[in-house]
Amino acid sequence: MAASMKSVLAxxxxxxxxxxxxxxxxxxxxxxxxxxxxxxxxxxxxxxxDLDTIDVSNLNRQFLFRKEHVGKxxxxxxKESALRFNPDAKIIAYHDSVxxxxxxxxxxxxxxxxxxxxxxxxxxxxxxxxxxxxxxPLIESGTAGYLGQVTVIKKGVTECYECIxxxxxxxxxxxxxxxxxxxxxxxxVWAKHLFNQLFGEEDPDQDVSPDTADPELTAEAGQxxxxxxxxxxxxxxxxxxxxxxxxxxxxxxxxxLFHKMFRDDIKYLLSMSALxxxxxxxxxxxxxxxxxxxxxxxxxxxxxxxxxxSIQQCADVFAKSLNNLxxxxxxxxxxxxxxxxxxxxxxxxxVASAANIRAHIFGIAVKTRxxxxxxxxxxxxxxxTTNAIIAGLIVMxxxxxxxxxxxxxKAVYLNRQPNPRKKLLVPCALDKPNPKCYVCAPKHEVNxxxxxxxxxxxxxxEKVLKVGLGMVAPDVIIDGRGTILISxxxxxxxxxxxxxxxxxxxxxxxxLQCDDFLQNYNLNVIVVHRDKLEDDQEYxxxxxxxxxxxxxxxxxxxxxxxxxxxxxxxxxxxxxIEIEEDDLMIIDNEEIEQITYSKKRKIDDDIEGTPTAKKxxxxxDNVKNDDDDAVIxx
Amino acid sequence: xxxxxxxxxxxxxxxDRQIRLWGLDAQRRLRASKVLLIGLRGLGAExxxxxxxxxxxxxxxxxxxxxxxxxxxxxxxVAREDVGKNRAQCSxxxxxxxxxxxxxxxxxxxxxxxxxxxxTKFDVVCALCCKPTVLVRINKICSxxxxxxxxxxxxxxxxxxxxxxxxxxYAEEVQKKTQTSTTTTTDADGEPASKKSKTEEFxxxxxxxxxxxxxxxxxxxxxxxxxxxxxxxKRTPSTYFIMKVLNQxxxxxxxxxxxxxxxxxxxxxxKLKSEVLDKSGVTSDIIDDEFTQKCFAELSPVCAIVxxxxxxxxxxxxxxxxxxxxxxxxxNGVEGSGLVDKIGS
Numbered sequence: 001m002a003a004s005m006k007s008v009l010a011x012x013x014x015x016x017x018x019x020x021x022x023x024x025x026x027x028x029x030x031x032x033x034x035x036x037x038x039x040x041x042x043x044x045x046x047x048x049x050d051l052d053t054i055d056v057s058n059l060n061r062q063f064l065f066r067k068e069h070v071g072k073x074x075x076x077x078x079k080e081s082a083l084r085f086n087p088d089a090k091i092i093a094y095h096d097s098v099x100x101x102x103x104x105x106x107x108x109x110x111x112x113x114x115x116x117x118x119x120x121x122x123x124x125x126x127x128x129x130x131x132x133x134x135x136x137p138l139i140e141s142g143t144a145g146y147l148g149q150v151t152v153i154k155k156g157v158t159e160c161y162e163c164i165x166x167x168x169x170x171x172x173x174x175x176x177x178x179x180x181x182x183x184x185x186x187x188x189v190w191a192k193h194l195f196n197q198l199f200g201e202e203d204p205d206q207d208v209s210p211d212t213a214d215p216e217l218t219a220e221a222g223q224x225x226x227x228x229x230x231x232x233x234x235x236x237x238x239x240x241x242x243x244x245x246x247x248x249x250x251x252x253x254x255x256x257l258f259h260k261m262f263r264d265d266i267k268y269l270l271s272m273s274a275l276x277x278x279x280x281x282x283x284x285x286x287x288x289x290x291x292x293x294x295x296x297x298x299x300x301x302x303x304x305x306x307x308x309x310s311i312q313q314c315a316d317v318f319a320k321s322l323n324n325l326x327x328x329x330x331x332x333x334x335x336x337x338x339x340x341x342x343x344x345x346x347x348x349x350x351v352a353s354a355a356n357i358r359a360h361i362f363g364i365a366v367k368t369r370x371x372x373x374x375x376x377x378x379x380x381x382x383x384x385t386t387n388a389i390i391a392g393l394i395v396m397x398x399x400x401x402x403x404x405x406x407x408x409x410k411a412v413y414l415n416r417q418p419n420p421r422k423k424l425l426v427p428c429a430l431d432k433p434n435p436k437c438y439v440c441a442p443k444h445e446v447n448x449x450x451x452x453x454x455x456x457x458x459x460x461x462e463k464v465l466k467v468g469l470g471m472v473a474p475d476v477i478i479d480g481r482g483t484i485l486i487s488x489x490x491x492x493x494x495x496x497x498x499x500x501x502x503x504x505x506x507x508x509x510x511x512l513q514c515d516d517f518l519q520n521y522n523l524n525v526i527v528v529h530r531d532k533l534e535d536d537q538e539y540x541x542x543x544x545x546x547x548x549x550x551x552x553x554x555x556x557x558x559x560x561x562x563x564x565x566x567x568x569x570x571x572x573x574x575x576x577i578e579i580e581e582d583d584l585m586i587i588d589n590e591e592i593e594q595i596t597y598s599k600k601r602k603i604d605d606d607i608e609g610t611p612t613a614k615k616x617x618x619x620x621d622n623v624k625n626d627d628d629d630a631v632i633x634x
Numbered sequence: 635x636x637x638x639x640x641x642x643x644x645x646x647x648x649x650d651r652q653i654r655l656w657g658l659d660a661q662r663r664l665r666a667s668k669v670l671l672i673g674l675r676g677l678g679a680e681x682x683x684x685x686x687x688x689x690x691x692x693x694x695x696x697x698x699x700x701x702x703x704x705x706x707x708x709x710x711x712v713a714r715e716d717v718g719k720n721r722a723q724c725s726x727x728x729x730x731x732x733x734x735x736x737x738x739x740x741x742x743x744x745x746x747x748x749x750x751x752x753x754t755k756f757d758v759v760c761a762l763c764c765k766p767t768v769l770v771r772i773n774k775i776c777s778x779x780x781x782x783x784x785x786x787x788x789x790x791x792x793x794x795x796x797x798x799x800x801x802x803x804y805a806e807e808v809q810k811k812t813q814t815s816t817t818t819t820t821d822a823d824g825e826p827a828s829k830k831s832k833t834e835e836f837x838x839x840x841x842x843x844x845x846x847x848x849x850x851x852x853x854x855x856x857x858x859x860x861x862x863x864x865x866x867x868k869r870t871p872s873t874y875f876i877m878k879v880l881n882q883x884x885x886x887x888x889x890x891x892x893x894x895x896x897x898x899x900x901x902x903x904x905k906l907k908s909e910v911l912d913k914s915g916v917t918s919d920i921i922d923d924e925f926t927q928k929c930f931a932e933l934s935p936v937c938a939i940v941x942x943x944x945x946x947x948x949x950x951x952x953x954x955x956x957x958x959x960x961x962x963x964x965x966n967g968v969e970g971s972g973l974v975d976k977i978g979s
Binding site for chain 2: 008009033036037040041042056057059060061063066067084085086087145146302303304305306370374379381382383384385386387388389391392393394395396399408410412416417418422423424425427
């Protein structure tokens with residue numbers, strides 16, 4: 001092999017290749033292809049880490065795995081398969097999360113290049129910070145369907161992964177989900193909430209019952225509804241003692257549950273007549289009298305998941321899945337709970353049937369189980385060819401870095417069709433670091449709009465600091481007072497968890513000094529207090545003070561304008577740093593190999609030498625997901 | 635169009651993530667298609683992997699050459715100890731393991747020994763690492779029998795693929811603007827404006843389309859002196875001419891430029907460069923001599939990139955889904971460019 005490599009790569013590159021140490025983060029779709037390319041190119045010192053295990057739906061592209069490997073560690077099996085391609089290579093595999101404290105700065109400093117082959121933003125943020133802290137070049141990559149991208153990140157030289165805020169995902173106001181669904185996705189979100197209410201963790205943000213605080217209802221109408229609610233203690237008032245315990249009391253009786261969710265609650269919604277002045281009112285259903293026909297042409301020879309169920313069939317599936325889930329829950333013992341998983345048949349059946357029954361009630365198109373699985377599981381389609389191309393491009397960039405030609409590195413985008421300049425692969429110059437980036441700029445500062453009178457310390461830690469700001473184990477001190485609000489030491493500040501921020505005197509313009517020891521990252525969070533946030537959001541992160549000014553001005557402007565802006569809030573904008581976990585929708589962890597495209601793309605000077613800095617948008621408002629994320633593609 | 639197969643539940647589970655991308659109909663067509671893959675080196679391994687994973691009906695691996703040491707830097711379907719043994723035969727086991735649902739067979743004959751009707755048993759013929767005269771012959775047979783023809787190669791940092799799909803019909807999803815402006819602008823009922831339907835929405839509609847391809851001979855024999863062609867020259871990927879020089883080398887020497895003869899081969903390539911470019915009617919400064927140093931063996935990531943594009947084009951062709959790249963894709967790992975161009979009319 002040495003003989004052949006000699007003429008493929010220049011002498012100096014060949015030496016670098018055989019002596020450098022590479023970390024491959026993720027052994028999934030891109031990771032499998034990447035490990036193959038690396039060992040064939042002559043890399044012999046590789047470590048790879050992945051916490052995932054192999055699933056049958058991986059096998060159409062993650063070619064280092066076979067059916068007999070299902071359930072095993074991806075990192076471990078990938079290592080064994082890749083070693084067959086080059087027995088001289090040494091690969092260390094970790095079946096673990098890269099975000100674990102076991103992989104600190106010293107771990108990252110061992111490597112010459114870190115290559116990301118990840119499927120979620122939280123891990124990408126974390127590896128970005130670890131590589132900045134360890135000052136190691138990072139090659140970041142992602143694919144979604146036919147599209148893909150590779151980029152190089154180097155501290156102080158290029159943009160970091162977090163320099164440009166990623167588009168935030170689409171979320172749905174609570175009242176749309178609970179009262180006035182108009183699209184299939186609203187019913188899917190509702191069905192997932194129902195699953196969690198019945199079998200999962202109690203979460204007041206996932207209420208599925210009619211919402212009397214709907215802003216569309218005048219104060220009076222809401223009051224009337226409240227009064228009638230008080231009378232209806234038998235069914236309507238059950239939330240008081242939690243849906244789950246009520247369901248357990250009736251032993252998850254399908255008929256009773258059906259009547260509560262699809263008849264009584266709907267009748268109750270109908271009583272809020274203001275909602276139905278301009279909408280088609282929902283039609284309550286009766287368990288004993290369900291439609292058993294399917295609209296449209298019966299499709300022959302299709303796969304099971306793509307046949308459309310009638311409402312009667314939905315009810316049958318609903319009953320059967322309830323029974324299965326009830327048994328699954330019982331196996332968990334007292335206080336047990338189920339976590340929704342699109343690959344669990346009963347959990348998926350439950351959501352598919354409940355979503356369709358609700359859709360039917362509201363006159364919304366019903367969907368097949370196949371389509372509902374895509375929506376509920378937030379499945380990003382993935383294919384072997386795109387991953388292969390992207391993994392090839394990663395190694396090509398890696399070779400440039402190792403040859404000492406970092407300045408030649410590019411961000412490369414794989415398009416579906418060639419652009420007018422014939423480019424199927426579009427190389428773009430790497431951008432300079434954003435001087436206002438709260439991660440890689442010298443001064444780390446960010447504004448966070450919250451309601452200090454409603455947010456607890458725990459919510460600040462879990463939602464704002466961990467999900468929104470990508471920290472793993474933050475320590476937080478209130479600036480100027482030295483009060484330790486949150487400690488990363490287990491149990492040290494536990495008593496603070498349920499207290500409100502205002503209880504600690506945190507108010508508008510209070511500065512919170514946040515420190516993540518693992519990431520070697522300090523951040524000053526400037527609290528911007530608001531009594532009410534747009535779209536019922538729990539928090540909004542604003543990277544730049546000037547943007548905040550603009551935002552405040554917009555808020556104080558004409559009310560209508562503000563609402564219209566909200567309507568387009570899924571547009572990626574500088575003020576919309578993504579909020580991964582929101583209070584309206586929970587979507588499970590689906591593997592994707594994808595990162596978002598930033599809004600602007602600089603196109604390289606083309607062959608004719610026309611200088612261009614054209615801005616183009618090839619796609620896409622895709623947002624990757626992670627545990628409990630809400631993401632909608634397009 | 636093409637025959638369609640029934641997709642079983644097991645297949646639906648295995649191919650779930652791609653069915654969500656290209657749909658069940660496309661998967662049925664894939665499932666019914668028979669592919670002949672000629673040339674099992676690094677690029678061949680990538681193409682074999684991609685199409686076997688996609689779930690075609692059958693793949694026949696045809697190669698009469700033997701595994702060399704060069705294979706170890708790009709061909710992951712053969713083992714180190716296979717050096718000296720037949721490439722197709724040695725690639726069989728690992729190819730089959732990629733997907734037990736695809737019929738994979740090996741054929742150790744030479745392409746030249748195969749009669750014309752051998753090729754007509756397939757829906758797709760993909761010929762890699764062959765010299766131009768062989769490619770032109772197979773292209774002609776495919777063209778006469780309405781078989782989708784692909785060819786391609788990788789030389790060090792450089793690679794290309796070409797396709798002749800004849801008259802090709804395909805379905806394409808396009809975004810259509812639909813005006814659903816059911817807005818009631820003034821609102822007396824207190825319904826918040828944000829609740830109203832958006833004024834503009836996009837709807838995905840499937841449209842039928844078609845493309846016409848030319849044969850490889852025509853694409854290679856372009857006379858660049860003719861004004862109609864010479865004005866396109868500036869925007870023609872220079873890798874096309876690198877490919878032409880390398881093809882000429884293979885034609886003349888009946889072998890590929892090789893690692894162990896790299897010094898002689900480089901100088902021969904320099905000489906061939908002037909001849910080929912002169913004959914094509916272009917000046918020799920269109921490509922510099924760097925390629926004569928960087929075209930040996932196959933660089934694995936280059937195989938992955940070209941094999942990925944080629945694999946996807948085969949999938950598009952048999953599934954009759956999405957516009958194909960008409961008719962070349964060139965990857966140049968030195969420049970870092972990946973370009974699609976239609977050359978020949």
